[in-house]
Amino acid sequence: MPDKVAYLLRAVNVGGNKVPMAELRTLASDLGATDVATYVNSGNLVCVPPGDPVTFGSALEAGIADRMGVTTDAIPRTAAELRAARKAFPYEVHEEKFCYVWFLAGKPTAKAVKAVEAYDFGEDQITAIGQDLHIRYADGAGRSPVTAPRLLKLCGVPGTGRNLRTVEKLAAMAE
Structure with missing residues (x-):
């Protein structure tokens, strides 16, 4: 089974950068992630990405920009790295x-x-x-x-x- 990865989003849900967690979970699923969950409202997504974690993070950033109009960084970390x-x-x-x-x-x-x-x-x-x-x-x-x-x-x-x-x-x- 592939490893789960936490994606830490920079500067969301502050200063007008609205990224609703339900929409973030939907986006991640639409991009092929499985076992998708979020934690609190400050941009913490945990999922099994469909392939390389960094590549998925880039796709997530692009999707957030396209769907929600927010520019952010999605910084991946595994459980071991955390x-x-x-x-x-x-x-x-x-x-x-x-x-x-x-x-x-x-x-x-x-x-x-x-x-x-x-x-x-x-x-x-x-x-x-x-x-x-x-x-x-x-x-x-x-x-x-x-x-x-x-x-x-x-x-x-x-x-x-x-x-x-x-x-x-x-x-x-x-x-």
Whole structure:
């Protein structure tokens, strides 16, 4: 049986980028995915893709743009990759909702990693491990200087963040 994959959509259901989860499930099924499920309303899809996970992610991005008018990135991760990211979290977990993994669409260059890790994010902590950024927010993501546009500028690679609770839930769904 093929493996399930979690697709983490960047910046959906915020700022007018409406992607209803029922429509996302229908789209994934229409594209040939099986065992399709979503988790919460922030763009988390888990399914068995019909072939290569990256190729399916690209088809999903195109379908979302065509059907819903939203441009996004669909970043694939297997259950094993989600578990490894959670296990690699390098900071003390004071509250799961303040501890995130920022999943990148590709591995940043060594120069980009240095730029991210050297940037002054105040009390927030950030470490790059592989193609993920691990973030410990001092007081939550809402007022943090760690923002998606800043991370994109520093990394040069699009990504999307999920708190540790969501990472664990998606890993369980993908197993």
